[in-house]
Amino acid sequence: MIENSPLESVKSQINVEFDNSNQAKIIYDSIILEFQTAPDYRSSMDLTLKDNFIIIDIDAQDSTSFRASVNSAIKWINLSLQINNLTNI
């Protein structure tokens, strides 16, 4: 039988750059609760704010949960950004 995710582990640090540190702070405050409460036992995520960067640390047991974590994180950030941009129109 072929294993679905035969990797040992996948670790990643993702640096997301924003226009300015104020925008990064707004997005960080919007999504930090999602990261703290996301119930995923095969991967853990950590969020850090640094100037105009949000740093996402992902530590996953397999590639499937890694992809799920990346996709969730990016979707949360994009959604928050789009809502924030609506208020600036």
Added chain:
Amino acid sequence: MIENSPLESVKSQINVEFDNSNQAKIIYDSIILEFQTAPDYRSSMDLTLKDNFIIIDIDAQDSTSFRASVNSAIKWINLSLQINNLTNI
């Protein structure tokens, strides 16, 4: 209008751990050509082999191309691993 990908840039280093350095080398040799020839102008990927780790560096202009790059990279690695595991049965 809402921008689809309003991020400035997304940079990431992904560390994929394998059972042993031999397996990592086999997978690295199998997929390095895909990384060198992938025609994506909005993101660049770099692959490095280090012991039993394959390190993927992704530098993307927006979150959409970042997700596409992550998904491609993980799929190539998984496919190579599955084919390699077939020969070990």
